[in-house]
Amino acid sequence: MQTEPLISLDPSWPKVTLPQAEALLTPAGSKFEIETVDIRGVPTRTWKNAPPSLAWLIQASRAHGENVFTVYEDERVTFEANYRAVAHLATKLQEMGVVAGDRVALAMRNLPEWPVIFFAAASIGAIVVPLNAWWTAGELEYGIDDSGARLLFVDDERYQRFVEAKPALPALEKMIVARASGTLEGRAERLEDLIGTPHDYASLPDIPFPQVAIAPDDDATIFYTSGTTGNPKGALGTHRNLMTNILSGGYAGARAMLRRGEAVPDPIPRTMLIVIPLFHVTACSASLMGVIATGSKVIFMRKWDVIRAMELIESEKVNVTGGVPTIAWQLIEHPERHKYDLSSIEAIAYGGAPSAPELVRRIHEEFGALPGNGWGMTETMATVTSHSAEDYLNRPTSAGPPVAVADLKIMDDDGVTEMPVGEVGELWARGPMIVKGYWNKPEATAETFVDGWVRTGDLARLDDEGFLFVVDRAKDMIIRGGENIYSSEVENVLYAHPAVTDCALIGIPHRTLGEEPAAVVHLAPGMEASEAELQAWVRSKLAVFKTPVAIRFVAETLPRNANGKILKKDLKALFEDRVGVPA
Known part of the structure; x- marks a missing residue:
């Protein structure tokens, strides 16, 4: 409709x-x-x-010259400075023996170093593996092992997570740490020892950019899916x-x-x-x-x-x-x-x-x-x-x-x-x-x-x-007694209520109907609404069977993964008292 x-x-x-x-x-x-x-x-x-490749794009970006590319707090990196940092790091990676097809993993916050590392590795034909910086050490270990990464770039927060967990990572040859806060251990070294800090990029010497033959359909990245069941898959x-x-x-x-x-x-x-x-x-x-x-x-x-x-x-x-x-x-x-x-x-x-x-x-x-x-x-x-x-x-x-x-x-x-x-x-x-x-x-x-x-x-x-x-x-559709309920349809009606600023519809088990719809709602600052009011609101706009049988209110916005998708499985515990309640 x-x-x-x-x-x-x-x-x-x-x-x-x-x-x-x-x-x-x-x-x-x-x-x-x-x-x-x-x-x-x-x-x-x-x-x-x-553009035919990431290498072509980053070299062409030099034409933007002194235009500012990235801003992070007091760090402002121009396109020329970024290009120089990429050229230097790509050269350093080649000196470390990285060749086309090798996996280079990257786990850090959004920092000016992130695109430098990404383009440096991709420009010499390596496969960049951007890992979810929200993952635990164990989850990061899975991504590193699954991808077979030889090198791992991290920021200090991720490095400390590894130091605490001490994962085995037998195939990982080296960890390169940006913005390290202390002494590094074992196979780790500082990114700043290779290319300096973002403040230094503009003063890096102008060196030849490594030239590697790369075709448009050559492998470039492994991004891991945000799967809700089993281990994530690398796309x-x-x-x-x-x-x-x-x-x-x-x-x-x-x-x-x-x-x-x-x-x-x-x-x-x-x-x-x-x-x-x-x-x-x-x-x-x-x-x-x-x-x-x-x-x-x-x-x-x-x-x-x-x-x-x-x-x-x-x-x-x-x-x-x-x-x-x-x-x-x-x-x-x-x-x-x-x-x-x-x-x-x-x-x-x-x-x-x-x-x-x-x-x-x-x-x-x-x-x-x-x-x-x-x-x-x-x-x-x-x-x-x-x-x-x-x-x-x-x-x-x-x-x-x-x-x-x-x-x-x-x-x-x-x-x-x-x-x-x-x-x-x-x-x-x-x-x-x-x-x-x-x-x-x-x-x-x-x-x-x-x-x-x-x-x-x-x-x-x-x-x-x-x-x-x-x-x-497909996995989020709620089937109530043989009737399909699409969560987005009900969520859109809830969002239209002036008091609602965040919401999710989930299915809760029911002994005879299979499952029923229930909603979790976060209200806008200073606004009020009751369960009965919101149920009546939905009932006035949609078929009765789509009305949430229960609504739980939460003080904060709903939990999401890094991709912005609501973690609906984490919300089911709010309705444990409803499981099996007769219609």
Whole structure:
């Protein structure tokens, strides 16, 4: 069911259809020209003008010269300084014997060193393994062992975690520590002894950049999934996967301009506040690659703090921020927001988690900014669909249409039958952003990746114009007495209540019905609502069987993983008293 537009749009909008926009943007000789290439035996539409590799991109970024690239507290690193640091570290890695195909792991906060390490390793053909910095030492040990990493780069916090746990890590040859606070042990050495601190990068000598032959479909990264059962799987990505996002992001922006009837301008540098971890593809692939390509400035925070974020938006004149919906909600709801000049914000974009239509409306009304979201996953190296501007305001429950080089289809449970328009089934995606498979897991790869398509595990539908509507994760759908309840539908209704700022719907076991819906809610500062009030609110808008049988209120926003997804399994304990309660 289509949600009503959130604002009154110009009756003449859209000026062009999606197929017309694609035809205008992708002709031969254009920036967004499309060509078909063979990728692992599958003819695949690709962006002809996408950079061929991470090495090419970082060398080309030198053209941005003294433009500031990264800002972290009092450290400001220009593109030229960053390039020099990458060249030096890549050379040092070669001197250590790192060759193409070797795995180099990276576990640290968002710091200026992070992109230096990432590009230095990738530029000499190594496979970079960005590990979840939130993981315990045991979880990090799994990622290092599973990937077979020879080297590990960490910050001091991760180093101390290893020192305390003393994991075996027999295959790891060396640990290189950034910002170490004390004496290092055993196989560890300081990153600063190799390339200095970020303050030193600009004064590093100009040396030749290592030249290694790298093809677009060569291995580049292993990003680990945020799986909720069993060990995470390493998604093996290519240089093409990451470079695709640069053109996909540009195409989506240009498409929105054409839909509005405006000319497409040349890209100009923007200032972005990235507050989600770089070890997630949304930050690394969908955000950082575009920042580098356009010569934009990126600001890092040690950890998310809404007051500090508003200070940075004001002082740095931030144009774009977001990451996950929670961040946007906190900016909107904070009682001290009026104390800060946030007028530079042009867009608040997010992915990785569904968002409520109410959030879309409030971003537009209260910031005068354009909301943006999209759909992707670790296995797609981020962007497959993109949704912004009037299209998003017109379809606030959609994740947008696919970019021109991607295909989507909705499949029945049998994995063979394609569902008709409007019907819900499993979402499958195809395009040059789809990763090769899972590292060292051939059975899981064969099950998930089929003839160029990735089976996403998301339940979704497509409308007659190709807009994607993700209704739930297959494993999160609640089946109450044979009736399907999609959590996002109920959550969107709860979010529309003025007192609700964070919520999740989960299934709790029931003896005869199988399971029932229950909700966990975090209220906005200074607001009140009772369980009965919210149940009546849902009941007035949805079928009675979708109404939460119980609602628990929590003082803090809901627990999330680093990708922004709510950890619903952690919430089930709140309803232990309800298990088996008769309907």
